[in-house]
Amino acid sequence: MSATRLPCCVLLLTLTSAAPAATFCVGTSNELAAALASAETNNQNDDIRLRPGTYDAPSGGFRFRNGVISGGDDADIRISGNWSAFFGNPCGIQLSLDPFDTVLDGNFSTRVMEIVPRANTAVHVSLLAFLSGNTVGAPTPQAGAGLHVRISTSHDATVTIERNAFVGNVAEDFGGGLSAGSGAGFFLINNLFIANTANCRHGAASLTDNSALGAFVINNTVAFNNVGDDCPQSNDRGGGVRIGGSANMLFANNIFWGNENQDLMLQTSTARLVANDIGVLFGTPGAGSGINFNFDPEFSMQGFLDFRLAETSPLLDLGILPSINASWQLPDTDLDGNLRVQGASVDLGAYESAPRLLADGFE
DSSP states (O other), X not given: OOOOOOOOEEEEEOOSSSSOEEEEEEOSHHHHHHHHHHHTTSSSEEEEEEOSEEEEOOTTOEEEOTTTSTTOOOOOEEEEOOEEEETTEEEEEEOOOOGGGEEEEOTTTSOSEEEOOOTTOOEEEESOEEESOBOTTSSSOOOOSSEEEOOOTTOOSOEEEESOEXXXXXXXXXXXXXXXXESSOEEEESOEEESOEESSSOSSEEEEEOOSSOEEEESOEEESOEEOSSOTTOSOOOSSEEEESSSOEEEESOEEESOSSOSEEEESSOEEEESOEESSEESOOOTTOOOOBOOOOXXXXXXXXXXXXXXXXXXXXXXXXXXXXXXXXXXXXXXTSOBSOXXXXXXXXXXXXXXXXXXXXXX
């Protein structure tokens, strides 16, 4: 589906925070590239809103690189999809909460998106599908063919990757779908990673966090990602997710299943694992870890990208809920836009199922 043609609109808003904000409404690939370039140097917190459609990535991918260009500012960046017109505002409401309605497509020829933030730039990316990125043979770094958030050692702001889909991306190394981290708090929440590949290591994602706040990896589905043969002597050739760093980390309510060689690789001693479904784990869970599972998820699989849980799945209602004062919270909705908790507890993975009685039409 082609993106709706819409002149790029820049709406300048005055907020109560110290820094003003710029809101960009974009409907084409050129408008998105222009909005990202403007956001690098406008000295404002930027909110880039994408209308539903397909955005073909330019050579080198969509880029926001305020951390390395001359004149880059320290303001925050928010990039999100599925915006529609509402009472005269061309990007006034998100009518759909399905990330596949706003597709960023690398067409198997280039990275989809790269974000290189300055030290104090917070990053938030949501409701986007990163498809068919490719960094094999590209200039280094070749990590993160879908999305690469490349932080410096001085980075001191949060990075949030929430409610996105990463499908069919191919990197040479360190994260076929995603390569990311943070210096002040990393949140990977309610995402789907399917059929991504790294020719060397970490097919789905490679994550690193050294922040004081910590890393929170919550309610993601990571399944059937792959790894190639370019590093035959390496012991970390896993198709799933790898995480490293010194931060305290919480993995909760995730599904890591069916990935080549390893589903989850811990290159850290500080990752606390609670209520995850893990096929093959490499590494030792950190102190405070709880019960985790090794159950066939029983995905519905009514279509190529249907990774919802079947009615007979053992992972229904098997997750944990955050305490009132927890540093993390569940999202309000799942990857379909359905209410997140519908049964006795939260389901594992990116999708929430209706209670079985209600699903059968009985009350």
